[in-house]
Amino acid sequence: AIPLQYGAQYSGKRTDDAMNKWRSNRFGQFIHWGLYAIPGGVWNGKTYNYAAEFLKASANVPSATWDSLMYQFNPVKFDAKQWAKMAKKMGVKYMTITTKHHEGFCLWPSKYTDFSVAGSPYKKDILKQLVEAYNAEGIDVNFYYSVLDWHHPDWRNDIKSPQDSVAFKRYLDFAYNQLKELATNYPTVKAFWFDGTWDNSVKKNGKWTYEVEKMLKEVSPGVIVNSRLRADDYGKRHKDSNGQLMGDYESGYERRLPDPVTDTAVTRWDWEACMTIPENQWGYHKDWTVSHVKSPLELLEMLVHTTSMGGNFLLNFGPTGNGDFRKEELDIATVIGNWMGKYGDAIWNCDYAGMKKEDWGYYTKKKNSNQLNMVVFNWPSSGLLKVRTPRGMVLDKASFVDAKGNALKVEEIADNQYLIQVPVKLYTSPQVIQVDFHQGA
Numbered sequence: 001a002i003p004l005q006y007g008a009q010y011s012g013k014r015t016d017d018a019m020n021k022w023r024s025n026r027f028g029q030f031i032h033w034g035l036y037a038i039p040g041g042v043w044n045g046k047t048y049n050y051a052a053e054f055l056k057a058s059a060n061v062p063s064a065t066w067d068s069l070m071y072q073f074n075p076v077k078f079d080a081k082q083w084a085k086m087a088k089k090m091g092v093k094y095m096t097i098t099t100k101h102h103e104g105f106c107l108w109p110s111k112y113t114d115f116s117v118a119g120s121p122y123k124k125d126i127l128k129q130l131v132e133a134y135n136a137e138g139i140d141v142n143f144y145y146s147v148l149d150w151h152h153p154d155w156r157n158d159i160k161s162p163q164d165s166v167a168f169k170r171y172l173d174f175a176y177n178q179l180k181e182l183a184t185n186y187p188t189v190k191a192f193w194f195d196g197t198w199d200n201s202v203k204k205n206g207k208w209t210y211e212v213e214k215m216l217k218e219v220s221p222g223v224i225v226n227s228r229l230r231a232d233d234y235g236k237r238h239k240d241s242n243g244q245l246m247g248d249y250e251s252g253y254e255r256r257l258p259d260p261v262t263d264t265a266v267t268r269w270d271w272e273a274c275m276t277i278p279e280n281q282w283g284y285h286k287d288w289t290v291s292h293v294k295s296p297l298e299l300l301e302m303l304v305h306t307t308s309m310g311g312n313f314l315l316n317f318g319p320t321g322n323g324d325f326r327k328e329e330l331d332i333a334t335v336i337g338n339w340m341g342k343y344g345d346a347i348w349n350c351d352y353a354g355m356k357k358e359d360w361g362y363y364t365k366k367k368n369s370n371q372l373n374m375v376v377f378n379w380p381s382s383g384l385l386k387v388r389t390p391r392g393m394v395l396d397k398a399s400f401v402d403a404k405g406n407a408l409k410v411e412e413i414a415d416n417q418y419l420i421q422v423p424v425k426l427y428t429s430p431q432v433i434q435v436d437f438h439q440g441a
């Protein structure tokens with residue numbers, strides 16, 4: 001192995017209470033909210049199709065002009081309690097909020113910058129209201145923090161001169177102080193979601209990334225840090241120069257999921273996929289006709305797919321500049337919430353079942369139980385669901401979660417091969433079959 005000072009600190013999955021809770025949560029709400037929500041992808045009457053939170057770059061807006069949006073930030077419809085109630089009904093167990101996105105605007109009154117809610121007509125601490133409202137609903141709150149900062153004069157994409165080094169050192173001190181401020185002032189935060197760490201300037205500062213993670217875990221014992229923060233001694237990210245995952249979980253799955261047949265290696269570590277409802281809009285965009293918008297059932301299948309591979313699914317919402325949600329997002333929250341209300345037990349506290357993927361859908365397995373869930377998306381015209389079990393696993397009985405009393409016919413047709421007979425009918429949403437099993441000889 002290559003000797004590293006700033007490589008992975010451990011291998012395998014954390015098994016402490018904080019990580020076990022993070023893992024059992026499975027379904028989270030991502031919220032991207034900042035000044036970009038005010039123009040919503042439109043600048044000087046022109047609609048830009050690229051991600052709305054990148055509008056400053058897409059429309060080539062001068063910094064002084066963009067930063068003056070702070071004086072328009074006054075979300076009169078913002079109601080943290082209402083947001084938290086919607087999230088609770090949707091069935092999420094955690095929420096990740098952009099404390100500061102690439103634009104540098106802070107949703108909390110940071111003492112290290114004037115570019116925050118404190119400088120806006122709104123004035124109040126948005127983070128505080130969200131943390132209190134979501135925690136009151138029993139939902140954990142995690143902080144997204146962009147290391148990349150278009151506003152801060154000392155930010156550098158790369159270090160090409162001694163002057164760059166001096167300036168970037170000031171920037172890194174600023175970011176370190178902000179992160180310590182967040183961990184100290186919001187002690188119930190459960191995880192930090194780092195983004196904007198792809199530039200050479202950060203890759204050349206693996207030591208700083210190591211020290212940030214160390215500080216956060218000292219200030220907030222048990223806190224969880226995603227793999228995007230760290231760079232090792234050689235600038236390697238996510239996995240260090242010895243191929244070991246850095247941080248507490250892999251967070252490279254952005255708008256994509258691992259393949260349930262070829263990518264099962266991902267089940268060896270903790271991971272999370274984050275997902276947009278349109279093709280690629282994280283911040284609020286006025287015009288969602290610019291791309292495909294995923295339906296509730298497309299997103300529900302992604303949630304089940306992710307759980308079936310032992311990952312967390314973080315679904316993104318982009319509130320408007322006024323602090324309310326668009327109708328498509330409210331509808332998705334309702335449809336997914338209705339399903340989770342009936343079948344959430346096949347998601348929460350469930351994990352990879354260690355079984356071969358079948359065409360009809362996905363398996364999830366309740367932690368520390370002999371309860372296997374079959375979430376069926378593709379109903380077989382044959383009325384037969386094929387199940388291949390690992391050696392020694394014997395199926396005992398199967399029934400719809402909605403009809404526990406009516407046992408389904410389970411036929412063992414060969415060693416470790418079963419067929420479960422189900423009615424042939426059209427269902428309009430995925431059905432869940434619960435299977436009890438035991439470990440045989």
Ligand SMILES: C#C[C@@H]1N[C@@H](C)[C@@H](O)[C@H]1O
Binds near residue numbers: 051053
């Ligand atoms: C690129 C990029 C960023 N990473 C996603 C999580 C969003 O924050 C997007 O702006």
